[in-house]
Amino acid sequence: MIIAIDGPAGSGKSTIAQAVAERLALTYVDTGAMYRAVTLLALEKGVSLEDDDALGSLALEMEIDLSESAQGLPQVRVAGRDVTKAIREPLVSQKVSYVAAHRKVREALKLRQRGMAETGDVVLEGRDIGTVVCPRADLKVFLTASVGVRAVRRKRQLEEQGICISAKTLEREILLRDTHDSTRSVAPLRKPRDAIEIDTTELSIEEVVDRIAAEAVGVGSDGGGSC
Numbered sequence: 001m002i003i004a005i006d007g008p009a010g011s012g013k014s015t016i017a018q019a020v021a022e023r024l025a026l027t028y029v030d031t032g033a034m035y036r037a038v039t040l041l042a043l044e045k046g047v048s049l050e051d052d053d054a055l056g057s058l059a060l061e062m063e064i065d066l067s068e069s070a071q072g073l074p075q076v077r078v079a080g081r082d083v084t085k086a087i088r089e090p091l092v093s094q095k096v097s098y099v100a101a102h103r104k105v106r107e108a109l110k111l112r113q114r115g116m117a118e119t120g121d122v123v124l125e126g127r128d129i130g131t132v133v134c135p136r137a138d139l140k141v142f143l144t145a146s147v148g149v150r151a152v153r154r155k156r157q158l159e160e161q162g163i164c165i166s167a168k169t170l171e172r173e174i175l176l177r178d179t180h181d182s183t184r185s186v187a188p189l190r191k192p193r194d195a196i197e198i199d200t201t202e203l204s205i206e207e208v209v210d211r212i213a214a215e216a217v218g219v220g221s222d223g224g225g226s227c
Contacts, residue, residue, distance in 0.1 A: 001024075001026065001121050001138045001139070001216065001219065002117050002121070002122055002124070002134055002136075002137040002138050002139075002226070002227065003017075003020065003024075003026065003122070003123045003124070003137065003138065003139045003140075003141070003212070003216060004124055004125075004129035004130035004133070004134050004137035004139070004140045004141070004192075004195075005017045005020070005123060005124070005125040005126075005129065005141045005142075005143065005212075006125070006126060006127055006128065006129050006130050006131070006140070006141070006142050006143070006189070006191070006192065006195070007125075007127070007142055007143035007144060008127070008144065008150070008174070008177075008178050008181065008182075008189060009150065009154070009174050009177050009178065009181075010145065010147075010149075010150025010151060010153050010154045010170075010174055011143040011144055011145045011150060011200060012143055012145060012153065012200045012205070012208065013032075013125040013126070013143055014030060014032070014074075014125060015205055016125075016143065016200070016205065016208050016209060016212070017030070017123045017124075017125035018074065018123075019205055019206075019209045020123050020209055020212050020213065020216075021122075021123040023209055023213050024121075024123075024213060024216055025121075026121045026122055026123050027116075027120060027121065027122045027123070028074070028122070028123050028125075029066060029113065029116050029117070029122050029123065029124045029125070030066060030074055030076075030125060030126075031109070031113050031124055031125065031126035031129065031133070032096075032125070032126055032127075033066060033074070033076045033087060034059075034064060034066075034109050034112065034113070035096050035099060035100045035105070035109065036076075036087035036088070036092050036093075036096050037062060037064050037076060037078050037083060037087055038055065038058050038059045038062060038099055038105060038109070039087070039092050039095050039096040039099040039100075040078070040083055040086055040087050040089075040092050041058050041062060041078065042054075042055055042058060042095075042099060043091065043092065043095065045058075049095060049098045049099055050098075052102045052103060052104050052105075053104065055099055055102050055104065055105050056102065056103075056104025056105055056107070056108055057104075058105075059104070059105045059108035059109050060104075060108040062078060062079075063078060063079045063080075064076065064077070064078050064112075065077040065078075066116075069084075085161050085162075088157075088158065088161055088163065089163065090158075090163065090165055093173065094173060097176075097177045097180035097181055097184075098180070100127075100181070100184075101180065101184040101185075101186060102186070103186045106128075106132075106186055106187050110132065110133050113126075113129075113133045113134075114133060114134065114227045117133070117134055117137075117227050118226065118227060124137075127181055127187075127189040128187040128188075128189070130142070130192035130194075130195050131187065131190060131192050132187045133227060134227035135192070135227070136226050136227055137227065138216075138219045139196075139212075139215055139216055139219050140192045140194055140195035140196065141195060141196050141197075141198060141212055141215070142191040142192065142195040142196070142197045142198070143197075143198055143200055143208070144197065144198070144199050144200070144201075145199065145200045145201045146201045147171055147174055147175060148167075148171065149200075149201050150174055151167045151168075151170040151171040151174055152167055154170050154174070155167050155170055196211075196212075196215055198211060198212075
């Protein structure tokens with residue numbers, strides 16, 4: 001079974017996708033971490049964020065491993081280096097939408113993401129999973145939430161990583177990223193026509209997971225497991 005969870009920044013995709021994967025004994029794939037890793041490499045190597053060819057090469061050649069730490073938390077390694085915290089730094093968050101808008105970057109990572117999806121039962125989360133990466137996913141979910149709540153959630157996540165930033169600043173960054181993601185010419189953020197939309201503003205994690213798990217049971221063994 002392939003479950004695609006899409007939505008804007010701070011809508012709860014990562015937290016919900018991880019919980020759904022754990023509940024249903026599926027593999028969790030954070031596609032956003034892949035774009036963040038490319039962004040981090042570009043910033044470190046001084047690659048122009050406007051250079052489609054150079055960024056595409058970084059995405060194509062990048063040695064990335066998405067796994068779990070000993071504590072069961074998502075871990076991201078690039079060429080063996082743990083970048084789990086580095087890819088969540090404010091500068092990367094500010095620039096990732098520019099990198100993600102490049103066609104060659106998206107093409108390179110789309111192939112990787114499809115390869116991960118088709119190796120087994122997975123939950124993928126991102127912004128174009130149900131529309132571009134896995135349009136034939138067995139279950140598609142589109143999460144939304146108010147900007148204020150999304151900012152508070154992101155602030156809490158960053159604080160857990162030792163990164164302090166105001167909720168107001170995060171609101172501005174989220175709105176800017178919403179604009180970039182939804183208006184880019186390549187794979188823009190949009191709700192798949194056959195996706196289940198869930199507004200998580202006033203729902204607990206457990207309530208959202210319950211809803212998705214129930215929908216997954218409805219799909220049952222009919223899922224084709226193909227992108």
